[in-house]
Amino acid sequence: MNILETPLPGVLVIEPRVIADERGYFMETYSARRYRDEAGIALPFVQDNVSRSRQGVLRGLHVQRRHPQGKLIQVLEGSVFDVAVDVNPDSPDFGRYAAVALSAADHRQLWIPPGYAHGFCVTSHTATLHYKCTDYYDPADEWGLAWNCPDLAIPWPIDEPILSERDRHHPGLVDLARRLREQDWKNSG
Template identity: 65%
Template structure:
């Protein structure tokens, strides 16, 4: 397993070992012991999700306000551009993002610890995602961040995404109050 750090604290790109031959391939997508020892992922996963989206669909940027979820994201079919945004106002990387291509061909996974907003756009005809979560989904706790927030300036690889009405109406980064420098110890 290859672990790559990113510019955001705790956000990792994981490349599982893939065993391929003329019959196809095998890979282990999660092992609690291995992911704890090699990637430092110690939080328990309590919910698995699976989604399918068509070309140029953009989902996100989503988060839970008081019960943040860590997510281990994998693509089982197709290709996506996956994004993590630091939404912790006290963080030195507040408002920064990491974007990475995940696909069935590169087998990469993205680990987002709790405290990040998450979104993705589909680059292939369709894409299937599976992701493990460290907390349950709570509809009354969900929040969203505008995919096109000028303060974030995310370099999405598509120009005209297909959005849900809810994802098209999220507020920008201004919804988070960042403490001023004088308020810091």
Template identity: 50%
Template sequence: MNIIETDIEGVLIIEPRVFGDERGFFMETWNEGAFKEAGLDLTFVQDNHSRSQKGVLRGLHFQNPGPQGKLVRVTNGAVFDVAVDLREGSPTFGKWAGVELTAENKRMFWVPEGFAHGFLTLADDTDFLYKCTAPYAPGSEHTLAWNDPGVGIDWPVANLDPIISEKDAKGLSLSDVPVFS
């Protein structure tokens, strides 16, 4: 696999080896030994799968306490995926990294603990899969506003008017969320 570092330490784009022929393709999406050899010693406890129509924005979610690291990918459709650094004292605190994940490019995105995470679907019937290092804990979940000017995410859609949940519409600003110390 090829690991691409982003401008934020720990947030990685992962390109798995894909073997294709006239029948289709094969790729490993998770191999504990290979990831450990690449410096990612991870234990996953939960797998999630969401399907969304084009224009849906989910996030920016995080848990504190009980943070989750997430290894995310798309199996159908496309998303613009974002991680925001919420680690107090980090040189990149409040900064974001984003990547387009598609069924075609087969890229994965590693979002470590201590980050808010969200994505915007760029195609109908987008299937988004992610592995988590901690179980979902609704009492610890928080939402950073997707459009917080203090973070300034450059979503790749002009005149963005996303479809969001009621919970996500109540997202807090960076100055109001419980950050990681």
């Protein structure tokens, strides 16, 4: 397995070993021992999710404050433009992002540690994502960040994405930071 660092501390691109021949391929998508020893991912995973979306759908940017989820993301079908953003107002990397193209063809994974906002945009006809999470989803604890926040200037590969009603109304980075500070981000665990 090959591990690539991104501009954000702890956010990693993982290239699993793929054994391919004329019959197809085999790939180990997760091993607690290997991911701990080689990538430093030691948190237990408690929930697996699958998301399927059509081209142009953008989901995110989402984060849980009291129950932050680390996510190990892999595309099973299609391709996406995947983004992690540091939204901790006390972090020296606050407002920085890492953006990675992931596809079923390249088999790459993205590890996003707990506390980062996450979102993705589907760049193929459809895309199916699988992601392992280090904490349970809690809809009452979910916060969002505007996908098109000018303070971030993320180079999304789409100008007019298909968004959920909720994702249309997330605040920008400055407003989110103010709200998180009011809720005491540091002592949220």
